[in-house]
Amino acid sequence: MDHRLIAVLVRARPAVATIDAQLARALRPLLRARTINGYRLGGQATGAWNPDYSPAADLTNWRTCQSCGGTTRTGDAPCAACADATRAGRRPGTVVASYTEWARHPGDIVPLPRLLHPGWRFPPGRTPIAWADGAGVVWLGTDEAVRRGTDTGHIPPRLRRVLNDLRLGNRDPDPSQAVPDARWPPRPDQVMPWRYPSQHLRRSDPFNPAGWSVAVVDAHS
Structure with a gap:
């Protein structure tokens, strides 16, 4: 596209x-x-x-991680999908939505x-x-x-x-x-x-x- x-x-x-x-x-x-x-x-x-x-820093663009359900872990391991949350300043267990869902x-x-x-x-x-x-x-x-x-x-x-x-x-x-x-x-x-x-x-x-x-x-x- x-x-x-x-x-x-x-x-x-x-x-x-x-x-x-x-x-x-x-x-x-x-x-x-x-x-x-x-x-x-x-x-x-x-x-x-x-x-x-930064859209990624806007909390209205954060979503609960679907891979771990927001628990930060998948099985016995840390969830790879939201592992960067804390480092990026997001709440643990969250990911950034696709740009198609970003708030205006x-x-x-x-x-x-x-x-x-x-x-x-x-x-x-x-x-x-x-x-x-x-x-x-x-x-x-x-x-x-x-x-x-x-x-x-x-x-x-x-x-x-x-x-x-x-x-x-x-x-x-x-x-x-x-x-x-x-x-x-x-x-x-x-x-x-x-x-x-x-x-x-x-x-x-x-x-x-x-x-x-x-x-x-x-x-x-």
């Missing part, structure tokens, strides 16, 4: 329990184009932009102004490969560096362009026109698989970054 980290623009600070409708609107073109098969907030990338958070982390919804700050950097290896919002999907050209382990975390030029357009009001986050193309990989003659529908859909009110956040999404295909 191929996993891709996608940054999705959403309204400011939605609760993790109520964000699904916004994610669905932004990612529907990718699902329709069969570019991805599914996605989860955080998912395998839970805590990706929060170096202080509020830190996977980042206020947009943080990304707009000149000093913002993604943790190395955690730069998104795509940006999605109501205006379309932008492939950022970072997938090869992420795959090779050479991603530095600096904002890629295509994402910088998107962020600048948001500041200037040249990219409407909720246009009424459909997204024309969300295929991956883009054709060689395409720098980006979208155009600017918002150029003809000027907002009557200026874009306010404080009213928006960016969700970390683990998409898979």
